[in-house]
Amino acid sequence: MTKVRQLPYGELAENGLNIRLAMEEATRCLLCDDAPCSHDCPAGTDPGRFIRAIRFRNFKGAARIIRENNILGATCAEICPQERLCEKACSRCGIDKPINIGRLQAFAMSMEKDMKFQVLEAGKPCGKKVACIGAGPSSLAVAAELAKKGVSVTILDENEKAGGVLRYGITPSRLSDDVIDQDIKAVTDLGVKIVLNKHVSKDDLCALMAEYDAVYVGVGQSASKMIPNMKGADLKGVDTALPFLKKARIANGKIGDLGNVVIIGGGDVAMDCASTARQCGAKSVTVSFVETWETMPASKKEVDYVVDLGVTIIPAFKPLEVIGDDKVSAVKLAAMEGNSSMTLDADTVIFAVGQKVSDDYKDIKADGKLFVGGDAALVRGATVVEAVKSGKEIAEAIAKFLQI
Amino acid sequence: MSKKVDLSIDFLGVHCENPFFLSSSPVCHNYEMIAKCFDLGWGGVFYKTVGINGMNECSPRFDNVRKEDIGWVGFKNMEQISEHCWQENAEIIKRLKHDYPTKVMGVSIMGANEEEWALLAREMTKAGADMLELNFSCPQMTSHAMGSDVGQTPELVEKYTRVVKENTNVPVIAKMTPNISHMEVPSKAAVKGGADAISSINTIKSICNLDLENVTGMPVVNGKSSISGYSGAAVKPIALRFLAQLKMDKDLANVPVSGIGGIETWQDAVEFLLLGAENLQVTTSVMQYGYRVVEDMKDGLEIFMLEHGFTSLRDFIGKALPNIIPCEDLDRDFQIIPEIHDDLCVRCGRCAISCYDGGHQAIEIEKGTRKPLITDKCVGCHLCLNVCPVLGAITPGFIKFKPGRTPHDVVIKHTYDR
Known part of the structure; x- marks a missing residue:
């Protein structure tokens, strides 16, 4: 047998769990009191809670618990560095090895696909319009949070497909198109419009600001x-x-x-x-x-x-x-x-x-109705789960600015 | 979510915000416990059985049955009824009713004679009980005038139920013992005595494990042990059977039942509801995992209802009953030959072993490839499907009609998710 793994481009590095395998892994979970894993997610995901839902066969409930908190729940399941976040604190380490939280999260999110109802719903329209530049994790998170508050959100992205770094900066063996599409569907199901193949340069911002009540620059670090x-x-x-x-x-x-x-x-x-x-x-x-x-x-x-x-x-x-x-x-x-x-x-x-912010958006600063966030506002890029966290915070700031 | 479903139900005229109640047991014997369970979302409780005096308990008092790496398949309990006297319990019940007016306080009671039953009925009603549950079924009482010995004697069940009814104005539920071949008999006696509903089942008399060290049963109480009640997931099949039999008895069909026995998940809950239960009681999973189990029961039940288009519990309560029929009425015209999915099969051969040793020697293992092949000897028993370790590797395949039988449409199961 070869000592080197052969994995064609695009083929998944890890197969998903079926119900039986997910139950096996969830049964390893100790169902701790005040579960340590639940304290270590930047986005506030509660693995202790969703693993317990899996353990009690509430599979779709587990998906709902994740989705309500994390608009990129399917993506994070695949690419979060769980070993230095939630899994690090797992009590099971005292017996053998931590619960594979990422795999269980991916399993739960796979159950969302069969759901006959929509988990997240748009808020009552508040009459405000926001444009988000870039369809990467940070813009998606901001857009989803604003849509939940009833804001009409349009995302503009220069690429052929949405997802930004998720789509173009991570290998599909770790993060498949299916998973990205699932998360993006959760965003568009909220009524968020995504306009693709649309490059917005710094010079276009003035026009956008005239048209929208606020503009969010979430262009990430694309260079x-x-x-x-x-x-x-x-x-x-x-x-x-x-x-x-x-x-x-x-x-x-x-x-x-x-x-x-x-x-x-x-x-x-x-x-x-x-x-x-x-x-x-x-x-x-x-x-x-x-x-x-x-x-x-x-x-x-x-x-x-x-x-x-x-x-x-x-x-x-x-x-x-x-x-x-x-x-x-x-x-x-x-x-x-x-x-x-x-x-x-x-x-x-x-x-x-x-990575760095593209030259076009270099040194861009938030100002009035212009908001800047995600990796575009950072010196060093962050993880997707951190983008979700900051996306929620920026959405709050924008909502405050819009007085909604 | 825009489409809301309603988990509430009126049980015996008492509005319950959801059907999930703690059953009368160690999980609800004081103020703090019940306050916590209410805060976590339980619809109500059946307060741990109140007797005249508190009990004298043994130590240790629990044991559990393991199967391979899974513990608590079944659970054994030697605890009896409340350790407090009725006056103390009345005070606790009063406080709870005051502090949690929207929650339902069922109170379980047990006397040793008519005077005791009458007194407990009067006093617990006065304390604020929304319903009384008569414990005719605890299998580990130190008095033979109480518990399952009473529940096995229809005359006593009727007599004590009548006494209680004469001393209360709240609904009365008789809690029955499964340690009897026909629960319908004492249930009818309870109804005759005036019971408004039946609770089923209490625990099953058991010896779970022998302790080889002390040559006695488990748990070891100073070198000895006793027969006592068995509960948990292992008893669910027995509980569902009793429930179905009660609901299918023409005299009892309209008598409401509170279902008990191994409920851990929303799926278990749905199963009891489909067989006609209108209220659900839980203990063992709470002892193992805590009151929080109710969160996934409620959440899962809500999602189940949303996905099936049910808006209230009564939309599906009892829906499975018409499909439980006598063995002699089953369609026996056909055999469903299993299909082995080559892409999923891992060639372990367990299907072949079980088929040979427990079935009809109908699976051959292909030399060299280790591939299992189903032969003409297959009778469609599905032992292979039950033993296969890979989910989905063996599924129902084609339908073969027995010689001389007329082919017709057959309803089959498609999804296996356990």
């Missing part, structure tokens, strides 16, 4: 950062994370011969680049980053996943230069401590060293 003055960065074969991931997503993994791939960066986005490169048929994939195993930002789940796929990981090395003539042929790396250095053959080099 990739690059290490300044990196030698060889302009060689053919050098790319940055988000363009690479988006290219793969649009082409459904058919992006030609990548050869030997080296990825620079130790976060979840770097891991997504690694698995994507692997699934797109790269000859070899190596990830290197300046942090150590302990301090690298990627979640353990993602690291384990790419290692399973046969990716080599080299911690505590920094890139010195990309070598090549017209096209990249190698990367030179040096150890963070000591004098070790190495040169790795490379046909493709992907820098996954962080």
Whole structure:
């Protein structure tokens, strides 16, 4: 048996639980008093409560409990770093291993698809109109909260499909179109309109502000950062994370011969680049980053996943230069401590060293009826579940401004 | 949600905000417990049986039955009726009724003779009971003039019910014992004595486990043990059977029943309602998980009703009764041959083992591939479907009519979710 997992591009990394398997996992739950897992979700999801609902076969009730609190409940089930949030505190750790909360949440959300009624309903129309720029997690969360309050919300996004970073920045093996569509349906079921293929530049904001009672800029961090003055960065074969991931997503993994791939960066986005490169048929994939195993930002789940796929990981090395003539042929790396250095053959080099707000929206500030939030307001990008949390807060602020 | 469903029901003329009540048991014997259960959303309680004097209890007093890794399949309890005297209980009931006027205070009572039954009926009515439940069924009383010994004697049931009716103006429910072959008999006696409804079932006499260390039963009380009441999920099938028999008896069909026995989930609750129960009582799952179990019972019941278009409980109470028929009336013209789904089968062979050793030797395992194949010997018993560890790997397949029988439409089950 091969030691390396073969997983075609787009195929799910983890299968969903059926009722029997979900009951097995829910039966492991200790149904704690004042469950510790329920204190650790940024968005305020209450795993103790929804797992208890599953345990007592109230499957659709579990979905309702999640959805009422988290408009991106299906997405968060798949991509939340549960091991450092809800699962970290699980009392079951005192016996063996934590409850697989993410899988149970995904199971509950799969039951929502069969529901014959709509969980969330729009509020009574209050006569106010809000535009949200960008159809990523933060805008979706803001839009849903406002729609619940009776605001007429329109989301404008430059891409062909809604979802922003969910759709184009995360590999479909971890987050499928189906799951994204399920969450987006919950938003549009609230009456939120999504206008796609519509780029809104900073200059268009004035017109929008004249038309709407408030405008929310939730454009996220859609541009990739690059290490300044990196030698060889302009060689053919050098790319940055988000363009690479988006290219793969649009082409459904058919992006030609990548050869030997080296990825620079130790976060979840770097891991997504690694698995994507692997699934797109790269000859070899190596990830290197300046942090150590302990301090690298990627979640353990993602690291384990790419290692399973046969990716080599080299911690505590920094890139010195990309070598090549017209096209990249190698990367030179040096150890963070000591004098070790190495040169790795490379046909493709992907820098996954962080994201930033696109130049167009750089330094945009909230002002009057203009609100800015999500990753667009942050120095460092946050998780989706944090976007949901801040989305709720921004919606409150907008509602206050609109006096509704 | 715009489409609201109504979980409330008028039971014996008493408005209950939902059908979920605590049954008379260790889960409701003082003010604090009942206040908490009301706060968490229970519709009412049947206050732990009030007697003349408090009980003298043993320690320990509980045991449970495990099956593989699942505990509490069944639960054994040796506790008797209230540990307080009736005067103390009357005070607690008064306070609860005052503080929770919209909740329903059923009070369970038990006397040893007519005078005691009369006194308890009068005093508990005075204390504010909305209904009285007569405990003819506790199987672990230290007095043989009380409990299930009484419930097995129709004359006593009738006599004591009549005494209670003469001493109260609130509805009276007789709580019956399952430790009898025909519950209809004492139930009819209770109705004859004036009972307005029946509660069914109390616990089943049991010895759950033997303790090999002390060579006695569990729990071990100073080296000895006793027969006592068994409850929980394991008794639900027996409770549903008694309920169906009560509701299908022509003399009792219109007598309301409060259903009891192993209710843990909203599905259990729906099952009791479909067989005609108008009120539901719970203890064992509360002892294991707490009063909070009511949250998913109510939530799940609401979703079930929403999805089925029911707006009130009476839309479906008793709906399954016409479909429970005598064995001799079942359609026996056909065999439903199971279908094994190759894509889901993991080749464990459990179906073949069970089919050979407990069925009709109708599953062969293909050499090399380990694939189970159903042969012509299959009689459609579905033992394989019951034993298969993979949900959905074996489902009902084609319908084969027995020789000489006329093919006709057959209603089959499609979804298996356990």
